Structure formats: structure tokens, C-alpha cells
Amino acid sequence: MLSRREGAAVLVLTRKAGQSVMIGQDVVVTVFEVRGDTVRLGIQAPREVAVHREEVFRELQRANRSAASPSPAALESLGRLLPTRAPTDGPER
Amino acid sequence: MSAPAAVDLPALDLPAGLFGFPDAHRFALVEWGEPGLGLFLLRCLDTEGLEFLVAAPHALFPDYAPEIPDADADRLGLTDPSDALLLVIVTLPDRVEDATANLLAPVVVNARTRRAEQIVLDTGSHSMRAPLTRS
Numbered sequence: 448m449l450s451r452r453e454g455a456a457v458l459v460l461t462r463k464a465g466q467s468v469m470i471g472q473d474v475v476v477t478v479f480e481v482r483g484d485t486v487r488l489g490i491q492a493p494r495e496v497a498v499h500r501e502e503v504f505r506e507l508q509r510a511n512r513s514a515a516s517p518s519p520a521a522l523e524s525l526g527r528l529l530p531t532r533a534p535t536d537g538p539e540r
Numbered sequence: 541m542s543a544p545a546a547v548d549l550p551a552l553d554l555p556a557g558l559f560g561f562p563d564a565h566r567f568a569l570v571e572w573g574e575p576g577l578g579l580f581l582l583r584c585l586d587t588e589g590l591e592f593l594v595a596a597p598h599a600l601f602p603d604y605a606p607e608i609p610d611a612d613a614d615r616l617g618l619t620d621p622s623d624a625l626l627l628v629i630v631t632l633p634d635r636v637e638d639a640t641a642n643l644l645a646p647v648v649v650n651a652r653t654r655r656a657e658q659i660v661l662d663t664g665s666h667s668m669r670a671p672l673t674r675s
Contacts, residue, residue: 494615497556499660506559507645507660510668514631514642515561517593524636525593526573528673 551585552649552656558629559645559658564590567656570626582627582647594627595641600672601628608648612659616650625649629658630672640669 450457460468466478474496477489494514499507552567566585578596596603605609607625618624627647632639643666649656 453652463547475631494611498636503660504559506668507658510631510642510645511592511629511658513633514592514629516589516591517632520632521632521636522572522593525639525672527633528636529573529577529579 550654552582552654554647554656554658554662556657558592558647561590563589566644569594579630582629593630593632594647595630595672596658597626597628597641597643597646601643601670604628604643604666606643606646606661609662611658612648616648616655616657617653618648618650623650623652625651627656627674631669631670637673639672641672642668643670644668651664 450459462468462478462480464478467475469475473493475489475491477491479487479489481487492498541592552569553570553616554565554567556638559566563585564586567573568583568585570581570583571579571583572581572593577598580594582592582594584590604626607619607624608618613619616624617656625648626636627649628641628643629645629647643661645658645660645668647656647658
């Protein structure tokens with residue numbers, strides 16, 4: 448069955464606890480437990496495949512975008528704000 | 541504060557890019573600000589004008605010593621913890637006093653291979669927006 452989300456076609460499958468889906472050759476997503484509106488999933492993937500909770504992933508994208516390329520004025524202000532010597536026992540120079 | 545010196549460190553290689561910047565793979569690390577504060581500009585060599593202010597946390601976040609998840613350490617080829625250099629990304633808002641650092645998702649560098657990745661710590665104890673200055 449195909450559904451739509453954010454414009455892209457989404458494959459919708461029904462699974463029971465203990466059953467899995469394969470994504471490609473080597474990613475296995477297993478339903479461990481269903482309780483109320485909470486589903487526990489087990490994800491087996493090669494180590495080069497990073498797995499993230501979507502909301503965390505999106506939030507990190509936003510955080511990085513707002514951190515990208517600070518303005519020279521902001522950097523200059525920060526330079527005035529920070530102590531001129533490291534407050535801790537950081538490496539001596 | 542002097543202008544950043546010419547890049548004096550080998551480039552970092554981020555095969556996965558950064559969150560939101562999947563095509564930014566190669567970065568130079570340029571020391572910024574007072575020596576000892578551990579601040580750097582992470583300057584992208586693939587995208588003109590893209591850079592991030594990052595902090596090696598020893599001076600500004602002395603208690604920050606997260607455990608790197610095994611899967612991430614494996615991917616970076618980190619076998620010896622002393623090879624790991626942590627950099628946290630700083631966000632400078634309009635009011636610079638409100639600057640924050642992302643302690644939840646540090647950039648972990650394998651200092652031996654210069655390979656790096658922005659990882660997500662799986663503990664709930666680290667903030668994505670930790671205040672940079674105590675005010």
C-alpha cells in the first residue's frame with residue numbers, strides 16, 4: 448500500500464511484534480513491542496549507516512544551519528565577551 | 541585578535557558531512573581568538589564561505605567528557621581514547637551573550653587519521669544549546 452508524506456510516496460506495511468522488514472540488503476528493522484501508541488523497534492544496520500530519531504535529526508539540522516557562518520560582527524563581539532585567559536588548566540602556550 | 545593564520549593543520553575529512561550539510565566533507569581547523577580558550581573556525585574547503593565556530597571543550601566546558609558510543613568510535617577507527625578530539629559547534633545569535641554550544645552532537649575527530657564525524661550522544665544529559673558564557 449502506498450501513502451504520501453511530504454509529497455513522497457511512502458510504502459506502508461503491517462507487521463506484528465517479532466516481525467521485521469528489510470531495507471536494501473543489510474538493514475533489518477524489527478518490531479519488538481507494541482504498547483498503546485508506543486512501538487519499540489530494533490534496527491540492525493551496517494556500521495556506516497547512521498540511525499537517528501527523526502525529530503533529533505531535524506533539530507540538529509536546524510541547529511547547524513543557525514550556527515553556520517557566524518557574522519564577523521558577532522565573532523568580534525564574542526571576542527570581547529570572553530575572558531582573555533583560559534579559566535582552567537588548559538594546555539599552556 | 542589577529543586575522544586567522546594560514547591553515548596550519550591538515551584538513552579534516554568528514555565523510556558524512558554535518559547535519560544539514562551532507563556535502564561538506566573537507567574542513568580546515570583555524571585557531572580563533574585567545575590561545576587557550578580552545579576556539580577554532582571549522583572552515584569548509586568544499587563550500588566557499590561556509591564555516592562554523594567550534595570549541596574544544598576543555599576551557600569553556602571543563603566537565604564535558606562524554607563517552608563516545610562504540611559504533612561511532614568503530615566507524616572513526618578510534619581505538620585509543622587519547623586519539624579523540626572533541627569539538628562542539630557554537631551558535632552565535634544576535635545577542636552574543638546568548639551564544640550556545642551543541643553538547644549533544646559533538647564533532648569527534650580521530651586526531652591520528654584526521655577523520656571526523658558529528659555524532660549524537662545517546663544520553664539525555666547533554667544539551668543541544670548549552671550557554672557558552674556564564675552570565
